[in-house]
Amino acid sequence: MTPADRPALILGARSGIARGIAAALAKRGHPLMLAARRAGELDSDVSDLSIRYNCAVTAHEFDVLDLDGHAGFLDGLPATPSIIICAIGVLGDQNRDAGDAQATKLIVDSNYLAPCLFLEQAATRMAEPGGSIVAIGSVAGDRGRAKNYVYGSAKAGFATYMSGLRQKYADSDLHVMTVKPGFVRTAMTEGMDLPGPLTSDAEPFAERVVSAMEKGRQVYSDLRWRALMAVITHLPERIFMKTKF
């Protein structure tokens, strides 16, 4: 099958990382379905991607928190996706959110519950023809840190769910890949003071993600982060709790 026969659905299409992935996929010739809240405002992304890469691009209204809408959304798409990229995420504000039921629920629903339910359903439809599900988690899920454990624990749950999904479909043609970004310059990290060597621009990062997908990798994260997190995750808890990381 050529890329032209393998349409990609991008969830959270307005996100910085998703924009980069959309471009990398369009460059290869995949038709794109961009899904986001306020899809009407995606007009300029639709024109940009379709003109730049000469490919078909459509926009679709999608709120992952509308759980009852998932099935209808999938049924209403112009084509069954062969690739799904899930870039949905809500970082929140740790200091404000910790202990606040409403806020914590929003983080958990947006990063864990709703995306998992959606991808579970999508997987059952994709298992037969086969395809790829690429879901963006975070290194924040690898270890609970004082700075972001509300978000981090939701991402941890998400990563575990994806790992289960991957094993469930191991014998099928459905490939499930988890992406764990470190720091990527996007709206989410705007205004943060990010350490240069550990920070990537969205475009080259996205390019690496797509080529990892094509190689059939299970988990993708940048080399430096893999090295750093290998150390962080192995620190004994009594030592880790004293660090400022």
Add this chain to the structure above:
Amino acid sequence: MSTLQPLSGWARWPRRTCNTAPLDPGRLADLSPQAGQGMIARGHGRSYGDIAMNPDLTLMGALRNRILSFDAASGELVAEAGLSIAEILQVFVPRGWFPAVTPGTKFVTMAGLIAVDAHGKNHHKVGSFGDHVLWFDLYCADGQTRRCSREQNIDLFNATIGGNGLTGHILTVCTQLLQIHSGWITQKTLQASDLDQAIEIFEAHHDATYSVAWIDCLAKGAARGRSLVFLGEHATPDALEGAKAERPFDIPARRNLRMPMDAPSWALNSYTLRAFNRLYYRVNSGKPETQLVDYDTYFYPLDAILEWNRMYGKGGFAQYQCAFPLSSSREALLKLLGAISDAGLGSFLAVLKRFGPGSPERPLSFPMEGYTLALDFQLSPEALTLMTEMDEITCQHGGRLYMAKDSRMSQATLEAGYADGVPIFRSLRDATGSRPLFQSLLSQRLNL
């Protein structure tokens, strides 16, 4: 949300920590620039001096780069104003279209080209970038976004082209691309043994689509003004052979080098500069008169060395670019070259070019019919003194300096060079309320 970061122009001087935020039209209304300090928009920062920086608030516009529409019949392109020439080349050369005007680097935004009314090697034939802009949307001081063109908001249209970002933020641009039939340029190299000959060649080749000269700014005596004039035409497929003719828009991908570090300050001195200039002249005059080169090599030779600006060491440098009316060009150029070679200061690449008619309707647009000279100086007290001396020569001969390259001229030099335009520009700034709101270090320095 905003971030503090050190910014400078391409010449790396001056350098200041600036408060920066993305240029996001949806959030412009919420910005509250500090009273009296204003804000300025910035593209890729390829201007040389302090024109695209404001320590209080600099809005980064290069990420707004979406293509909104393209008419493949007419070549009209509409895009967010942060779209770069590099992206236009990448997307549209394979389809047979080229930017109507391009500067000597492709890492520039359309907004940046409008704001300085940039010129290319084809200025004598087609004018500057502004001549190929059909309309743009401008975020103005009153919070309104206005479409500006030759029919609507005409004063704002004219003042914004060359207006250094001081009339408002350019959000969307419609520009006319040029149809081409290959990605190749037929280049002709002509030698001029002195300035008179160089001028003669330019005047005799007014028909050439592109023309520019490299001039040895350190040659003395009879060789003063010794130059190599490069002429260029977009090659038609019948000028191509073999694989090039089959795929006329495929040009070889270039391997970029990166300047790995700042050059030590002693590396550049009058000996190395003189030696380089002599060698450059010799190597290039030995080449065949006519050559086929890809557009990347022809238009953007310096882009092949990423961060070449580090060649001048960590103290940075200054670029000097002036233009003269036709009648006084020869005399002014001889005096400038005399002052430069006497001082023994100068640059690897000094550029001489014949301009076509300027655009008097645009108050701050730089080009005027005559000649323009551009060169760099490593920063030093001697270089600053020399440049002040050069300012005097420029003013005495009815010339002016290019603000996109400047970091040091005085208000008097500006007002002498743009005698008609500056008062018109200032009163438009006052009338539209943009003076307190849109400011850069350059506008503060020159009281624009």
